Amino acid sequence: MSAADHEGHDKQTVYVVDDDPSARDSLCWLLATEDIVSSAYESAESFLEHWRSEWSGCILVDVRMPGKSGLQLQDELNARSSLMPVIVLTGHADVPVAIRAMKQGAYDFLEKPYSDDELLNSVKSALQREREISNAESEKARAARALENLTERENEVMRLVVAGKTNKLIGAQLGISEKTVEIHRSRVMEKTGASSLSELVRICLLLEA
Numbered sequence: 001m002s003a004a005d006h007e008g009h010d011k012q013t014v015y016v017v018d019d020d021p022s023a024r025d026s027l028c029w030l031l032a033t034e035d036i037v038s039s040a041y042e043s044a045e046s047f048l049e050h051w052r053s054e055w056s057g058c059i060l061v062d063v064r065m066p067g068k069s070g071l072q073l074q075d076e077l078n079a080r081s082s083l084m085p086v087i088v089l090t091g092h093a094d095v096p097v098a099i100r101a102m103k104q105g106a107y108d109f110l111e112k113p114y115s116d117d118e119l120l121n122s123v124k125s126a127l128q129r130e131r132e133i134s135n136a137e138s139e140k141a142r143a144a145r146a147l148e149n150l151t152e153r154e155n156e157v158m159r160l161v162v163a164g165k166t167n168k169l170i171g172a173q174l175g176i177s178e179k180t181v182e183i184h185r186s187r188v189m190e191k192t193g194a195s196s197l198s199e200l201v202r203i204c205l206l207l208e209a
Contacts, residue, residue: 012127013057016040017047017073019065027060030116036123044068048076056134058085058126063094071101078105083133085126143206146192157184162204
């Protein structure tokens with residue numbers, strides 16, 4: 001799939017960034033054998049020009065390219081808060097560079113010549129990781145929305161409930177009756193959609209992560 005074909009595509013995609021046309025074609029063909037959608041770019045600059053924050057998938061990038069290197073592309077994506085895992089493709093001489101890329105957040109690196117299985121296993125693992133990250137971010141956003149409608153007093157009660165305080169202790173600490181605490185607690189559960197104390201704790205922990 002070309003960059004132009006991909007515009008607006010919302011399926012998990014492997015973005016292949018390599019200045020070697022035969023390498024790009026070979027990688028896209030291999031991914032297609034596993035029904036993995038791919039999109040190829042001849043340079044880091046071209047990829048960044050098309051990049052959209054809503055894209056989902058992972059990135060296969062060669063370390064050495066004219067213009068921006070694979071590491072410079074990774075740095076730029078980090079600056080743009082991209083959550084897509086980056087897999088660095090490297091020749092033997094560039095292994096130290098690839099290790100540095102991993103220390104800067106790259107998901108994996110593959111030393112050429114790598115086997116088809118090595119590449120496919122790395123890509124599938126990266127795509128699974130991206131799904132997990134995306135799901136976690138979605139849960140965190142839902143948790144934030146669940147809490148945004150709480151009043152200041154309801155938020156105080158919720159924090160104390162999550163800390164394990166009894167209604168009696170909460171009432172004493174806030175200077176309100178146990179009955180009032182129960183009312184606030186009920187409203188907290190209703191507004192957050194939490195069906196149990198453990199679910200309320202999970203919502204709070206998500207926002208602290």
